[in-house]
Amino acid sequence: MTSNDWGRVADDGTVYVKTADGERAVGQMPDATPEEALSFYTKRYDALALEVDLLYKRVNSGVLSPDEAASAVKTVRAQLTDAHAVGDLAALGARLDELGPVIAAQREARRAEKAKKTAEAREQKEKLAQEAEKIAAGRDWKNGANRLRELLEQWKQLPRIEKAADDALWKRFSSARSAYTKARKAHFAEQDEKRAAAQVVKERLVREAEALADSTDWGPTAGKYRDLMRQWKAAGPAPRAEALLPRLEGEDADLDAVKREFRDLADRWDAAGKVPRDRVKELEGRMRAVEQAIRKVEDEQWRRSDPEKSARADDMVAKLEAAIADAEAKLEKARAAGDAKKVRELEENLEGRRSFLEMAKRASAEYR
Numbered sequence: 001m002t003s004n005d006w007g008r009v010a011d012d013g014t015v016y017v018k019t020a021d022g023e024r025a026v027g028q029m030p031d032a033t034p035e036e037a038l039s040f041y042t043k044r045y046d047a048l049a050l051e052v053d054l055l056y057k058r059v060n061s062g063v064l065s066p067d068e069a070a071s072a073v074k075t076v077r078a079q080l081t082d083a084h085a086v087g088d089l090a091a092l093g094a095r096l097d098e099l100g101p102v103i104a105a106q107r108e109a110r111r112a113e114k115a116k117k118t119a120e121a122r123e124q125k126e127k128l129a130q131e132a133e134k135i136a137a138g139r140d141w142k143n144g145a146n147r148l149r150e151l152l153e154q155w156k157q158l159p160r161i162e163k164a165a166d167d168a169l170w171k172r173f174s175s176a177r178s179a180y181t182k183a184r185k186a187h188f189a190e191q192d193e194k195r196a197a198a199q200v201v202k203e204r205l206v207r208e209a210e211a212l213a214d215s216t217d218w219g220p221t222a223g224k225y226r227d228l229m230r231q232w233k234a235a236g237p238a239p240r241a242e243a244l245l246p247r248l249e250g251e252d253a254d255l256d257a258v259k260r261e262f263r264d265l266a267d268r269w270d271a272a273g274k275v276p277r278d279r280v281k282e283l284e285g286r287m288r289a290v291e292q293a294i295r296k297v298e299d300e301q302w303r304r305s306d307p308e309k310s311a312r313a314d315d316m317v318a319k320l321e322a323a324i325a326d327a328e329a330k331l332e333k334a335r336a337a338g339d340a341k342k343v344r345e346l347e348e349n350l351e352g353r354r355s356f357l358e359m360a361k362r363a364s365a366e367y368r
Contacts, residue, residue, distance in 0.1 A: 051079075
């Protein structure tokens with residue numbers, strides 16, 4: 001019989017490991033020398049010790065989540081229970097025991113961090129909702145829409161909080177956006193009507209002014225011109241574009257750049273000079289076409305920015321990616337175990353999930 005501090009080999013080749021509860025047979029090697037048998041099972045212990053050491057370091061480094069760490073410890077501990085190895089198995093178990101308080105502390109730290117982030121997200125969403133409501137209550141038609149889009153992007157970057165609070169804050173934010181959009185559209189519709197009415201009035205005034213062009217009745221004619229000018233000013237702005245319009249039409253530029261030029265054009269419209277009567281309708285139509293094109297692009301971007309649909313699409317992508325990662329891990333284990341049937345099943349499963357993931361990613365991208 002050959003033995004060491006942690007095991008022995010009986011005359012029949014049976015190898016025993018010494019434990020606190022006594023000896024336990026771990027295997028039999030009748031065709032090997034006692035030294036070879038002990039060496040074989042001691043090396044198995046060394047492999048277990050290395051696995052425990054690596055797990056110990058990974059858990060303490062925080063690279064594993066508390067749930068992942070607890071699961072890994074449970075798996076390795078099960079390997080120690082009936083380990084076919086010779087060595088100080090109790091010491092390895094004790095080292096695993098040391099990880100319990102570490103995992104508990106990490107779990108508590110994560111819980112506190114999550115609570116902190118949730119509180120911060122709630123505060124940020126409250127601020128975003130308040131600012132959106134302030135914009136909706138105002139009449140800043142030039143900058144309000146752009147600012148609301150910026151607020152929406154900020155909202156999408158924030159994590160979700162508890163459902164009831166998140167839904168309530170989103171309802172406030174979304175309602176403010178809808179109210180602003182409705183008021184903005186009504187404002188521009190009213191402006192369109194006013195411009196159209198002003199155009200009609202100014203076209204009439206131009207005709208009346210042209211009729212006076214050949215008059216030699218200077219006094220009365222001067223008075224009529226002054227009256228026409230007063231009516232002209234009272235009529236309000238009517239669109240004029242001339243050489244300014246081509247800078248916008250057909251320009252392959254981003255929407256914000258086009259809008260800035262269009263706003264500048266609108267501000268300069270009244271200062272551009274009198275438009276020949278025979279070109280008023282043509283230029284008015286071109287100006288309105290540009291404005292309608294801008295609004296169409298804005299409406300499309302607004303439709304595509306629906307955060308609820310975006311969140312659902314993103315959630316689907318995240319769930320699929322997690323499921324694929326889990327299936328890939330199982331596939332590696334099946335391959336290592338030589339389970340051909342399981343390998344085929346998992347490979348087919350992964351192929352379907354990956355195809356669906358690509359579809360989900362394309363759907364999610366449409367809301368970016």
